[in-house]
Amino acid sequence: MTVKLPAGLTSHATVAASSANLGPGFDSLGLALGLYDEIVVETTDAGLIIEVDGEGAGQVPQTAEHLVVRALHRGLTAGGAGVPGLLVRCRNAIPHSRGLGSSAAAVVGGLAAANGLLAQADLQPLTDAHLIQLSSEFEGHPDNASAAVLGGAVVSWTDTRTTPATYSAAPLRLHPDIRLFPGIPQVRSSTAETRVLLPDHVSHVDARFNLSRAALLVVALTERPDLLMAATDDVLHQPQRGPAMPASAEYLQVLRRCGVPAVLSGAGPSVLALTTSAELPAEAVEFGIATGFTVSEMTVGEAVRWSSGVAVRG
Ligand code: HSE
16 A cells, blocks of 8 residues: 655655775675765655755756655655655765765665655654665665665675565674775766676686685774785776776775775775874875875764654755
């Protein structure tokens, strides 16, 4: 049964950026970053109005194809509700196409905003597990979406033996000494375009290499940050993607040469340094800035938040 929600319900969601893979944990490890998109929604009698401020303004479709709107409808349907019309306002801080999980944030934010409407109509909101499943179905991989839902560092996994695939995630207790320094370039890159650079098959040697590093990375992220350098090594996707983003590949190498554990953020082109030092070596920062990266420290992101009954206009 679908409950038709009345006009005038409002909801608000805040959702973090994320960095996926963290080197060896391809499609499995993720970390939420302290940079947030905000979504405010109101049900209306008819139609669809979308307002976008900040990142993506004037670039994303202002139609039912808008990712936040698609996710909102998906969340409402899953919660047993429908709406005659919507006003959606997005205040975006997460840069698009930089490997910082903006699409996962849009999907998780849309689903969370649906939760705010469901709760206001006394319907059961979606659980975190449900949010992870639905958002990962949109994404096709659970690493960014799970980090956006749960916040902090997250291990996620996929069971492709079911249809649709089943996505699950468990949070990690990130070691408090680990500091995050993303380098964000002006240039963009599409995840879809750099996923096709990856081979369908990998050798047992390479699989073994990444298995040990990904397992070690869980230890390094939670208990032994001194192991981060070895634990962030990868042979399954970064070397293959490097030629498509030479500045990122070079900045990554410079950081590692300077002794700083660093990885491509998701599919790139952003680069994430994870370190226990208060700052990055001057040589690395100078190189990053000279090659077009904005380098600054960022906090760890929090779990998605949603609430009901907030003013949309004004
Ligand atoms: N695991 C995904 C990939 C993350 O590397 O393609 C995309 O942000």
